[in-house]
Amino acid sequence: MWRNWIPFWEPGVSSYAGDVDLLFAGLLAMSVAVIMLLLVLLAGFAVRYRAGGHADRSHRIRKSWHWEVSWTAATMIGFLGLFAWGASLYLEVYASAPAGLPIYVVAKQWMWKAQHPGGQREINELHVPVNRPVRLIMASQDVIHSFFVPAFRVKHDVVPGRYQDLWFEAEKVGVFQLLCAEFCGTDHSRMSGRIVVLEPAEYEAWLARQDVGGTLAAEGAALFRELGCSGCHFGTSAVRAPPLAGLYGKPVPLAGGGMTIADERYIRDCILNPHAQVPAGYEPLMPSFAGRVSEDELIRLVAYIKSLAAEPRQ
Amino acid sequence: MKADVETNYLTADYRLRSWFLTTDHKRVAVLFFATITLFFFVGGAAATMIRLELATPQADLVRSDIYNRLFTMHGVVMVWFFLIPSIPTTLGNFLVPLMIGARDLAFPRLNLTSWYLFLIGGSVTLYALFVGGVDTGWTFYAPFSTMYSNGHVVLAVLGVFIAGFSSILTGLNFIVTIHRLRAPGLTWYRLPIFIWSLYATSVILVLATPELAITLALVALERITGIGIFNPRLGGDPLLFQHMFWFYSHPAVYIMILPGMGVVSELVTCFSRKNLFGYKFVAWCSIAIAAIGFLVWGHHMFVSGQSPFAGIVFSFMSFVVAVPSAIKVFNWTATLHKGWVSYDAPMLYALAFIGLFTIGGLTGLFLACIAFDVFVTDTYFVIAHFHYIMVGGMVTAYFGGLHYWWPKITGRLYPEYWARAAAILIFFGFNMTFFPQFILGILGMPRRYHVYAPELQVWNVLSSAGASILALAYLLPLFYLGWSLFWGRRASSDPWHATGLEWQTSSPPPKHNFVATPIVERGPYVYTVDGEAVPQNA
Numbered sequence: 072m073w074r075n076w077i078p079f080w081e082p083g084v085s086s087y088a089g090d091v092d093l094l095f096a097g098l099l100a101m102s103v104a105v106i107m108l109l110l111v112l113l114a115g116f117a118v119r120y121r122a123g124g125h126a127d128r129s130h131r132i133r134k135s136w137h138w139e140v141s142w143t144a145a146t147m148i149g150f151l152g153l154f155a156w157g158a159s160l161y162l163e164v165y166a167s168a169p170a171g172l173p174i175y176v177v178a179k180q181w182m183w184k185a186q187h188p189g190g191q192r193e194i195n196e197l198h199v200p201v202n203r204p205v206r207l208i209m210a211s212q213d214v215i216h217s218f219f220v221p222a223f224r225v226k227h228d229v230v231p232g233r234y235q236d237l238w239f240e241a242e243k244v245g246v247f248q249l250l251c252a253e254f255c256g257t258d259h260s261r262m263s264g265r266i267v268v269l270e271p272a273e274y275e276a277w278l279a280r281q282d283v284g285g286t287l288a289a290e291g292a293a294l295f296r297e298l299g300c301s302g303c304h305f306g307t308s309a310v311r312a313p314p315l316a317g318l319y320g321k322p323v324p325l326a327g328g329g330m331t332i333a334d335e336r337y338i339r340d341c342i343l344n345p346h347a348q349v350p351a352g353y354e355p356l357m358p359s360f361a362g363r364v365s366e367d368e369l370i371r372l373v374a375y376i377k378s379l380a381a382e383p384r385q
Numbered sequence: 386m387k388a389d390v391e392t393n394y395l396t397a398d399y400r401l402r403s404w405f406l407t408t409d410h411k412r413v414a415v416l417f418f419a420t421i422t423l424f425f426f427v428g429g430a431a432a433t434m435i436r437l438e439l440a441t442p443q444a445d446l447v448r449s450d451i452y453n454r455l456f457t458m459h460g461v462v463m464v465w466f467f468l469i470p471s472i473p474t475t476l477g478n479f480l481v482p483l484m485i486g487a488r489d490l491a492f493p494r495l496n497l498t499s500w501y502l503f504l505i506g507g508s509v510t511l512y513a514l515f516v517g518g519v520d521t522g523w524t525f526y527a528p529f530s531t532m533y534s535n536g537h538v539v540l541a542v543l544g545v546f547i548a549g550f551s552s553i554l555t556g557l558n559f560i561v562t563i564h565r566l567r568a569p570g571l572t573w574y575r576l577p578i579f580i581w582s583l584y585a586t587s588v589i590l591v592l593a594t595p596e597l598a599i600t601l602a603l604v605a606l607e608r609i610t611g612i613g614i615f616n617p618r619l620g621g622d623p624l625l626f627q628h629m630f631w632f633y634s635h636p637a638v639y640i641m642i643l644p645g646m647g648v649v650s651e652l653v654t655c656f657s658r659k660n661l662f663g664y665k666f667v668a669w670c671s672i673a674i675a676a677i678g679f680l681v682w683g684h685h686m687f688v689s690g691q692s693p694f695a696g697i698v699f700s701f702m703s704f705v706v707a708v709p710s711a712i713k714v715f716n717w718t719a720t721l722h723k724g725w726v727s728y729d730a731p732m733l734y735a736l737a738f739i740g741l742f743t744i745g746g747l748t749g750l751f752l753a754c755i756a757f758d759v760f761v762t763d764t765y766f767v768i769a770h771f772h773y774i775m776v777g778g779m780v781t782a783y784f785g786g787l788h789y790w791w792p793k794i795t796g797r798l799y800p801e802y803w804a805r806a807a808a809i810l811i812f813f814g815f816n817m818t819f820f821p822q823f824i825l826g827i828l829g830m831p832r833r834y835h836v837y838a839p840e841l842q843v844w845n846v847l848s849s850a851g852a853s854i855l856a857l858a859y860l861l862p863l864f865y866l867g868w869s870l871f872w873g874r875r876a877s878s879d880p881w882h883a884t885g886l887e888w889q890t891s892s893p894p895p896k897h898n899f900v901a902t903p904i905v906e907r908g909p910y911v912y913t914v915d916g917e918a919v920p921q922n923a
Binding site for chain 2: 142
């Protein structure tokens with residue numbers, strides 16, 4: 072394959088890594104061509120027109136504007152092409168993420184914790200099936216981290232205070248390095264882990280082998296009752312709160328106009344900062360749970376509310 | 386029109402107070418030169434420790450907390466206390482009045498104030514770095530810097546805050562001077578490109594630095610009082626910090642490189658004995674870079690969670706800002722065509738600049754290209770890229786300019802062979818240090834890593850070996866330039882047979898620069914077809 076011919080380059084192994092590698096090859100070819108041209112011109116002029124040399128200096132270029140316009144235009148066109156290439160690939164990959172296997176990732180100084188919907192947990196390791204899109208919902212408990220898997224050509228910051236989405240599809244079974252790319256304190260360079268890509272059957276077997284208390288959603292349901300959420304959101308309480316069944320993934324009209332999609336981020340924000348985006352027709356009565364629930368607990372609550380998506384809307 | 390005077394600015398008065406209370410722009414330039422040279426070697430020492438540590442994959446020289454303090458010290462010192470002030474406060478301070486035929490800057494006392502502010506700011510930051518250090522990286526990213534860091538963040542930030550006012554005052558001084566104090570006949574299109582580029586730099590200094598001051602003040606405020614600005618736990622937004630920080634810090638990159646481009650324009654014409662190709666294009670490209678440079682900050686945040694649409698717009702603007710830089714490279718190259726090219730040390734530096742800056746610029750396109758940046762951002766690819774611009778470009782230009790104007794500043798000639806040897810050694814040492822870092826980047830080594838995967842060691846060893854050559858090469862000028870102060874041959878007023886006004890007065894210049902105000906007759910780079918210089922004023 073052509074990618075093996077770039078010196079010191081290890082071809083990427085995710086579904087869009089080939090496109091990123093091709094882009095790299097294009098940028099590299101352009102750069103080498105420009106550098107060679109420049110070196111030839113610089114060296115050529117420097118030697119040919121050295122002081123004391125006898126080269127002909129008459130008929131110097133006096134009016135230079137057409138040269139200026141030409142190389143400005145050529146540069147512009149070249150740059151526009153590269154921009155369009157990079158931008159279209161970026162949009163293709165990131166503007167519409169495929170519905171993938173959701174895995175929750177919590178980053179903290181200095182470890183990665185991954186949680187599968189079935190309740191399986193792992194630290195500094197992430198098992199994923201091959202050839203299947205995986206969607207990471209990432210949160211940070213302290214400072215900014217960055218989820219970086221060089222072999223997949225993928226990286227995204229994990230900024231505290233919000234969920235970050237990232238998807239990839241591994242194309243090769245094996246073990247790949249996971250690194251933290253954003254400086255996060257003392258052991259930043261040791262905040263690494265392994266991505267273990269398995270055949271689908273092996274992945275299922277791995278999931279089954281894990282010691283699991285309950286699914287994330289089941290744990291979330293227990294937490295939901297414990298925190299007293301069910302009092303208002305379910306049942307016949309005097310307080311009228313928005314029903315959560317069938318909510319996930321649906322558009323929500325907001326009080327004060329506007330619309331939002333009830334994704335993980337919206338659900339999280341509503342738990343922590345309920346008055347920011349109140350659904351139309353409801354009073355801003357809910358207390359904030361900021362400081363009362365950890366990122367781990369939030370993940371469970373979100374997973375539980377997501378699990379209600381299949382139920383009919385009330 | 387040789388100035389016929391007994392004393393020059395150096396011999397006018399020998400008392401200490403005549404230096405520390407001077408309002409002579411040339412003496413202030415010398416004060417700045419001594420100060421930033423000190424900072425250059427402090428930052429360089431930190432870099433040396435970093436490269437030593439990285440020669441092996443494990444941690445063996447220092448603990449992680451110390452390593453983190455070393456790269457923070459390297460970044461903070463090099464960016465704010467060497468690169469940003471380097472050319473403007475030394476060569477700029479010395480040359481702006483001389484090149485425009487003025488007796489001094491518009492505000493001589495403000496100029497001295499600028500040096501004192503710089504000294505105070507630098508001392509505060511150095512104090513913070515030595516009494517316990519800072520472990521945030523030079524970028525001070527929140528909420529790490531405002532809540533989690535266990536270093537002296539507030540002190541370090543305070544030093545940078547104070548030094549910022551030095552930048553603002555210098556920028557203001559240059560703008561007013563260039564507008565108001567040009568010699569008779571010196572129209573804008575007769576100004577040397579060095580002046581154009583310093584003008585563009587000054588505009589950025591004045592407009593961007595206050596914004597950095599606000600950002601740093603907010604970091605200190607959040608850290609001291611716990612008022613929520615950047616920390617989400619307190620209701621703040623970490624991305625707000627990044628927007629505010631890069632809104633200054635990307636234009637700051639142009640503060641660093643534009644003066645270098647100005648120096649190279651002077652060197653290329655002088656050592657090609659030819660008018661600069663496309664003078665007006667080069668001049669306006671400086672202004673264009675300064676203006677567009679304010680609209681590209683988001684390319685530091687492609688993976689931070691800003692919207693994909695914003696990412697695309699910033700990617701586009703980042704390609705646009707590269708166009709004027711490319712135009713400059715073409716014009717410098719075309720200047721050599723049909724010239725009389727000689728290879729004195731300053732020209733070697735200029736040629737090295739063109740090559741290294743071009744590599745830095747081209748790899749900048751890799752990073753502007755958003756889909757590829759996702760892969761290499763925050764890796765050694767970025768480190769290599771900006772060192773090609775900042776060190777390969779800016780520091781090389783600074784050294785070139787220093788050699789070129791050394792006879793004017795000191796009145797002495799440096800030993801040419803040593804200077805050429807140093808230039809060549811710097812070029813090779815530099816490439817050996819930083820080219821392997823591109824490869825480390827595409828192999829996925831993140832920046833600010835104290836320990837790394839063993840298979841990456843070979844590239845790190847190469848880089849560290851290069852760094853030791855580079856460190857020696859940077860020490861060389863200290864010796865032979867220092868030697869020349871005492872034993873160098875005396876310089877004539879115009880040892881390079883150049884055209885600018887600064888060469889029409891004696892070396893070193895008298896206290897008030899010119900015996901009689903020069904009357905400017907023509908553009909800055911007029912040479913006959915045989916390469917004879919035609920001075921601007923005769």
